[in-house]
Amino acid sequence: MKTFLVVDDSSVVRKAARRMLETWSFKVEEAENGAVALDRCRQHMPDGILLDWNMPEVTGFEFLGLLRSEAGGAAPRVVFCSTHNDVAHIASALSAGADEYIMKPFDADILREKLVEVGLLEEEPL
Amino acid sequence: MxxxxxxxxxxxxxxxxxxxxxxxxxxxxxxxxxxxxxxxxxxxxxxxxxxxxxxxxxxxxxxxxxxxxTTNESLFFRDKRPFDQLAALILPELISRRPPGQPLRIWCAAASTGQEPYSIAMLLRDNERLLGGRRVEIVATDLSGEVIERAQEGVYTQFEVQRGLPVHYLLKCFNQEGQMWRINADIRAMVRFSRLNLLQSFAHLGQFDIVFCRNVLIYFDAATKSDVLGRIANVMTRDGYLILGGAESVLGLSSELVPGSQHGFYIRKN
Missing domain, CATH: 1.10.155.10 (Chemotaxis receptor methyltransferase CheR, N-terminal domain)
Incomplete structure (x- = not known):
């Protein structure tokens, strides 16, 4: 079973994302900021990470830099999921090592398409 | 009632x-x-x-x-696989068979709000080396004048640019205008849009190497499907490809078209 870490300081977003991801048979863990997320990753590197930008303590952007320098930290597919809906932020996220970017608000269709794009989900059979 | x-x-x-x-x-x-x-x-x-x-x-x-x-739901790179196969197999094959300088012609027969032809245009832009300077004409038609106007404008909501469109294409091929995203002029210029009813003749469009006609035949009855498929076969080059939607097939509807080696791709019977 593939594992997924949802990192967001909003419990509502974490819950919604968890529901979607569990529908697609991911084992889901949650973290409310980048510091907690880094601890989780050190214990177990997930297959995918859904990552908010603005969070207390360690932001999503800072977390991504730290994650990518960890042993095994290059492996997780990271999908940023943020209210920063502009070209500059998207470009920064990709340069920092994000694999995809979701502009909030999002729904299950968008998340699904992004996970197909990063290879964590198979496209639906034709 | x-x-x-x-x-x-x-x-x-x-x-x-x-x-x-x-x-x-x-x-x-x-x-x-x-x-x-x-x-x-x-x-x-x-x-x-x-x-x-x-x-x-x-x-x-x-x-x-x-x-x-008319149902106009569309998304960028819909179903993904046909586009992967187009870039990896179909384009290299057709290019190798065509004399240098001869343009490739692609027709999107139910272009809706433009996501399909623009996906092809972006894919071609990404594979320019493969084309080796060869010109590609993308003709995009739809029954609805209203959706063709929208397609020509090339402006999409945040929701639309996130469904199926890899984010690197968003950065490379779109400009942000407030909450909306406008496709770049060079990509827009690669597609020629016009209004067309598939029930009427489309012989005037000329011959095509590749025809995308996805998710429109499902709305027709068997006789209409058969008629449209027959006329599409007539505008395909001898070694051309027709790409249908996932739930569509030529089976029992066409004597001129047979399945190709990739799922959803059809070729003319020799």
Whole structure:
């Protein structure tokens, strides 16, 4: 079973994302900021990470830099999921090592398409 | 509530004008979609609408009725696989068979709001080396004038640019305008849009190496599917490809087309 870490300081977003991801048979863990997320990753590197930008303590952007320098930290597919809906932020996220970017608000269709794009989900059979 | 004779008239009208085959279970859909059309045209009810259509079958109101009943859902790189196969297999194969300098011609026969032809254009832009300077003409047509206008404008919502579009294409091929995203002029210039009803002749479009006709035949009855497929075969080059939607096939509908080696791709029978 593939594992997924949802990192967001909003419990509502974490819950919604968890529901979607569990529908697609991911084992889901949650973290409310980048510091907690880094601890989780050190214990177990997930297959995918859904990552908010603005969070207390360690932001999503800072977390991504730290994650990518960890042993095994290059492996997780990271999908940023943020209210920063502009070209500059998207470009920064990709340069920092994000694999995809979701502009909030999002729904299950968008998340699904992004996970197909990063290879964590198979496209639906034709 | 639509009476039986009004429903029968509308069913026949839509079939004749657009090929749309409306089942008995679609009465509710008809009412929901025609309600805004009637309000806009100050028509008081279905009976008055039918009377007006009987009188003038080719009026702006008639076009609004057809457009309202047409499904225009589309997304970038829909189903992903056909685009992967286009870049990895079909384009290299066709290019290797064509003399240098001969342009490749691609037709999107149900282009809707433009996501499909623009996906092809972005894919080609990403594979310019493969084309080796060869020109590619993308012709995009749709029954609805309204959606063609939207497609030509090339402006999409945040929701639309996130469904199926890899984010690197968003950065490379779009400009942000507030909450909307506009496709870059160089990508837009690669596509020629026009209005076309598939029930009418499309021989004037010329011959095509690749025809995308996805998720439109499902709305037609068997006879109409067969007719359209036959005429598509006639505008395909001898070694050309037709790409249909995931739920569509030529099986039992065409004597000229057979499945190719990739799922969803069809070739002319030799």
């Amino acid at each position: 639509i009476g039986p004779s009004d429903f029968e008239f509308l069913r026949r009208f839509l079939k004749d004008k657009s090929g749309l085959a409306l089942g008995d279970d679609k009465r509710y859909l008809l009412e929901t979609r025609l309600d805004p059309v009637m309000k806009k045209a100050s028509v008081t009810g279905i009976t008055q609408l039918v009377a007006t259509l009987r009188e003038r079958g080719s009026s702006p109101l008639a076009e609004a009725v057809i457009e309202a009943m």
